[in-house]
Amino acid sequence: MTETTYKGAINKAIVDALAADDDVFFLGEDVGAAGGAFKTSVGIQERFGERRVLDTPISEQAIVGLAIGAAMKGLRPLAEIMFADFVGVAFDQIANQLAKYRYMTGGQVKLPVTIHLASGGGAGFGAQHSQAAENWLLNIPGLKLAVPGTPADAYGLMRAAVEDDDPVLFFEHKGLFNVKEDLPEEPARVELGRAEVVREGDAVTVVATQLMRHRALEAADALAGKGIAVELIDPRTLVPFDFATIATSVDRTNHLVVVQEAPAGGSWGATLISRIAAERFEMLDAPPALVVPPDTPVPYAGALEAAWLPDAEKIAAAVEASLAY
Amino acid sequence: MNERTRPAKLSAEERAEQLELLRAMHEIRFFEHECGRLFARGEVRGTTHLCEGQEAVSVGACRALREGDSMTCTYRGHGATLAMGAPLDESFGEVFGRAPGLCGGKGGSMHLTDLRVGALGSHAIVGAHLPIANGAAFEARYRGTGAVHACFFGDGSTNIGAFHESLNLASIWKLPVVFVCENNLYGEYSPLATTTPIERLADRAAAYGMPGERIDGNRVLEVREAVAAAVERARAGEGPTLIEAMTYRQKGHSRTDPAKYRPEGELEEWLARDPILLHGKWLAEAGVEQAEIDAAEAAAREAVGEALERALAWPEPEPAALLEDVWVAS
Numbered sequence: 321m322t323e324t325t326y327k328g329a330i331n332k333a334i335v336d337a338l339a340a341d342d343d344v345f346f347l348g349e350d351v352g353a354a355g356g357a358f359k360t361s362v363g364i365q366e367r368f369g370e371r372r373v374l375d376t377p378i379s380e381q382a383i384v385g386l387a388i389g390a391a392m393k394g395l396r397p398l399a400e401i402m403f404a405d406f407v408g409v410a411f412d413q414i415a416n417q418l419a420k421y422r423y424m425t426g427g428q429v430k431l432p433v434t435i436h437l438a439s440g441g442g443a444g445f446g447a448q449h450s451q452a453a454e455n456w457l458l459n460i461p462g463l464k465l466a467v468p469g470t471p472a473d474a475y476g477l478m479r480a481a482v483e484d485d486d487p488v489l490f491f492e493h494k495g496l497f498n499v500k501e502d503l504p505e506e507p508a509r510v511e512l513g514r515a516e517v518v519r520e521g522d523a524v525t526v527v528a529t530q531l532m533r534h535r536a537l538e539a540a541d542a543l544a545g546k547g548i549a550v551e552l553i554d555p556r557t558l559v560p561f562d563f564a565t566i567a568t569s570v571d572r573t574n575h576l577v578v579v580q581e582a583p584a585g586g587s588w589g590a591t592l593i594s595r596i597a598a599e600r601f602e603m604l605d606a607p608p609a610l611v612v613p614p615d616t617p618v619p620y621a622g623a624l625e626a627a628w629l630p631d632a633e634k635i636a637a638a639v640e641a642s643l644a645y
Numbered sequence: 646m647n648e649r650t651r652p653a654k655l656s657a658e659e660r661a662e663q664l665e666l667l668r669a670m671h672e673i674r675f676f677e678h679e680c681g682r683l684f685a686r687g688e689v690r691g692t693t694h695l696c697e698g699q700e701a702v703s704v705g706a707c708r709a710l711r712e713g714d715s716m717t718c719t720y721r722g723h724g725a726t727l728a729m730g731a732p733l734d735e736s737f738g739e740v741f742g743r744a745p746g747l748c749g750g751k752g753g754s755m756h757l758t759d760l761r762v763g764a765l766g767s768h769a770i771v772g773a774h775l776p777i778a779n780g781a782a783f784e785a786r787y788r789g790t791g792a793v794h795a796c797f798f799g800d801g802s803t804n805i806g807a808f809h810e811s812l813n814l815a816s817i818w819k820l821p822v823v824f825v826c827e828n829n830l831y832g833e834y835s836p837l838a839t840t841t842p843i844e845r846l847a848d849r850a851a852a853y854g855m856p857g858e859r860i861d862g863n864r865v866l867e868v869r870e871a872v873a874a875a876v877e878r879a880r881a882g883e884g885p886t887l888i889e890a891m892t893y894r895q896k897g898h899s900r901t902d903p904a905k906y907r908p909e910g911e912l913e914e915w916l917a918r919d920p921i922l923l924h925g926k927w928l929a930e931a932g933v934e935q936a937e938i939d940a941a942e943a944a945a946r947e948a949v950g951e952a953l954e955r956a957l958a959w960p961e962p963e964p965a966a967l968l969e970d971v972w973v974a975s
Contacts, residue, residue: 345787371787377817382776382810389780389794392765393715395787397780412807416770417777425758425766426749427970461971485973 321502329471329503330360330436330492333478334398338368341396344482347374347383348400348436357402358438358497380410384435388418391431398482404439404453404491411456418487419462433488434481440493440531441581442629447617450625452530452582454491454558458591464488464512465558469533471501473556476510484512493530513560517569521549524575524639527566527592529554532579532630539635550639558588566592567600574605575642579635584612606645609638655931663928664941666708666865670700670921671945673724676733677896679953680723680740680754684900688741688957693754694721698863698895701920702827703728705868706795706890709876713790715763715781717774718797720755721894722767725797731759733952743959750962751970765794772802775811775824782815782822782879793821793879795872801832803846812853812887819884823875826887827862829894834906850887862890863920866927892920 324332337344346364348356352375355362365373376383380401387397401407407414414435422429441450454465466481466488468474474492481488518533519540528536533554540550551569555562570576576596578589593608613628655663677695684693696703703724707716710729718725727736731747739746740754747759755769765781768774778796785792802808803826815822826847832840843849850857856878860871868890875886893915897904904912925938 374818377810377813379810379814381807382779382814385773385776385807385811386780386783386814389717389765389777389782390784390787391780392760392777393781393784395784412770412773413776417768417773421766422973423970424748424752424756425760425970426747426751428748428758428760429765430973 321504323500324471324503325497326471326474326492326499327358327360327497329475329507330478331362331364333475334361334364335367337398337479337482338364338372343394344396344398345372345374345390346398346400347376347386349376349378349402351375351400356400358494360492380406381413384410384413384418387433387435388413388421388431391433392421392429396432396482398434398436400436402438403449404437405448405451407437407453407456414457414463415460419460423462430485431487432485435487435489437489437491438494439491440495441618441625442495442531444620444622444625445494446620450618452580454489455582455587457489458558458588459586462487463559466490466512466556467529467558468492468556469496469530469554471499471503472507473510473516475503475507477512477556480509480512483509488512495531496534499534510556512557513562515553515555515562515565517565518552518554519550521551522573523549524577524642525551525553525566525569525573526577526579526635526639527553527555528579529556530581532581535630535632536579536635538632539639542632542636543639548639548643561588563595567596570596570600571603574603576604576608577611577635577638577642578608579611579630581613581629583615584610585615587612606642609642611635611638655933660933660937663931664933664937666704667921667924667928667938668941668945669704669728670865670924671942672733672949673700673703673727674921675946675949676723676727676736679737679949681896681900683741689754690742691753692899692901693740694899695896696721696724696894698915698919699827699829699892700724701865701868701924702797702825702862702890702892705865706797706825706872709869709872710763710793710795713763713792714794714876715765715792716795716797717765717778717781718767719771719774719799719802720767720769721799722757722797723754726757726759726764726767729759729764730762731757731764733949734955735759737953737956738959741956742961743956744962744966745959749966749970772798772805772807774798775802775807778822779811779815779820782820783818785821791880793823793876795823795825795876797825797827799832800826800828800830800837800846801840802826803849804832804840812850812855812885815885816853816855819882821879821882822885823872823879824885824887825872826889827892828889829892831894831898833898834902836906845889847887847889855885855887857887857889859889859891862892863918863923865920865924
């Protein structure tokens with residue numbers, strides 16, 4: 321076992337994916353010579369060369385489109401979009417081309433494209449470099465969305481994404497780069513669509529991903545001191561979504577608190593709550609709660625961003641409010 | 646062989662080849678005519694964008710490709726898809742939303758695709774397929790297959806960001822792709838001069854360090870010759886070329902557009918330069934018997950008629966097909 325950071329796990333997953341299959345190539349802005357804007361790809365171009373690891377112009381449409389065309393011809397592109405917010409620049413390629421191509425052609429093509437994006441707030445990057453943009457893509461059938469919260473999940477989901485025959489958007493959270501975990505030499509793949517029960521409990525089901533998973537765990541620790549046993553679940557992928565694991569938990573706890581770092585409208589948390597309300601209404605002892613930031617862009621100043629993002633106190637308060645209902 | 650430099654006498658092989666180009670253009674013309682007619686009868690849903698008048702670009706360019714090469718095009722893509730060799734009946738079937746259609750009825754008129762013949766897709770977002778064309782060309786270079794990709798788009802596409810990103814990337818990576826701009830003078834309903842500050846779109850190639858050439862897109866041999874030279878250049882690893890083929894959309898933008906914005910006399914002027922007419926004249930001047938020229942037309946008419954009959958008899962997809970083809974494996 322080797323102590324590995326979230327960032328290191330991503331680097332290792334990319335290296336192992338390239339080593340495993342010559343059809344895999346990696347392209348993006350500064351992923352090669354510079355080793356990536358967040359240094360997640362340090363050393364990769366040195367090892368695999370410029371044929372397989374390619375620096376591109378700042379042209380997100382061209383990056384994603386090239387990945388689509390190459391995938392149609394049988395390659396397995398791993399394309400990086402530096403900040404997830406830039407998904408807007410390539411939105412047509414992702415929403416109208418990547419997601420629909422297989423369907424529109426009656427299954428003639430498969431698109432094993434992985435797009436690697438850095439998302440999330442908390443680090444002072446301001447309104448255009450901090451968003452949890454995975455929520456923008458929920459309404460587009462045809463895209464799988466991975467949101468790893470730990471080094472093991474980052475490694476396992478990246479490997480699974482590259483090996484998957486469908487398009488996968490892999491969101492790494494900028495606030496987790498230095499999270500550490502002991503990983504074996506060959507860490508396991510993580511199946512897309514399989515949630516993890518992070519902590520077992522019988523009082524309240526809390527569902528959270530990425531940075532919010534860690535804050536929810538902090539809240540759960542604090543609540544344990546008060547005798548409240550939180551069951552914390554991390555879905556790990558938003559599409560496909562492991563509804564069954566969460567529903568089974570809610571059937572037992574009768575309480576649901578969902579935590580996310582994006583405003584409520586059109587988000588995965590809101591979708592989950594609507595489905596639980598529709599399918600598990602009689603199992604609930606309290607209204608499901610959604611702990612979210614307010615409906616504003618992500619602010620810059622430290623004090624404002626701290627107020628914007630849900631923290632352990634807000635999560636704990638939501639859990640207690642649910643139990644007190 | 647250039648149309649403008651007519652050989653004294655065509656060999657039997659050359660004559661057959663030239664007549665085949667004529668037949669292929671007729672086939673597209675008849676196909677489009679039927680799509681227009683059946684749209685009015687309610688067999689075509691939504692809309693359809695006909696390429697009547699632009700057949701020489703589709704046929705000339707696709708005949709410059711070889712097996713293993715590939716092509717992407719726009720929602721005005723029936724001509725290019727057929728020119729690559731997509732079966733007439735399955736193409737009709739797709740336009741009519743029938744189960745045996747090229748895409749099982751899931752794509753429709755704007756998305757004709759036939760991977761069997763290298764027709765990688767017709768795209769309904771202006772310019773969106775140029776980045777994808779680069780990807781197909783990238784695969785050829787990555788695996789060293791020697792294949793080339795031809796990408797068709799309209800004059801309107803040259804004002805969208807994806808065009809510029811794509812030409813730039815194709816050029817710096819020297820991708821084996823030929824960008825074929827069909828300049829039919831109108832971006833949807835707007836004349837080019839109202840949307841574009843330059844008159845020669847081929848000049849845009851200079852900004853991306855690649856050759857740009859303007860050709861007569863209504864002369865099938867001129868198109869074939871220019872694209873063949875660009876294909877050869879691409880195959881040799883020398884990178885992309887932008888070809889601007891001057892042509893004319895004889896019908897409106899879509900089936901609901903009567904094209905009343907055209908100046909008086911413009912259509913007539915271009916009808917006199919109809920690509921099928923021009924190539925027929927060239928054949929006659931090259932000494933090809935009128936009976937053979939007529940036979941090429943008759944063969945196309947017959948093939949289209951038979952294919953149409955078959956496609957109209959085909960069933961619509963079963964409702965269960967709705968949920969198929971989203972994922973490879975769920």
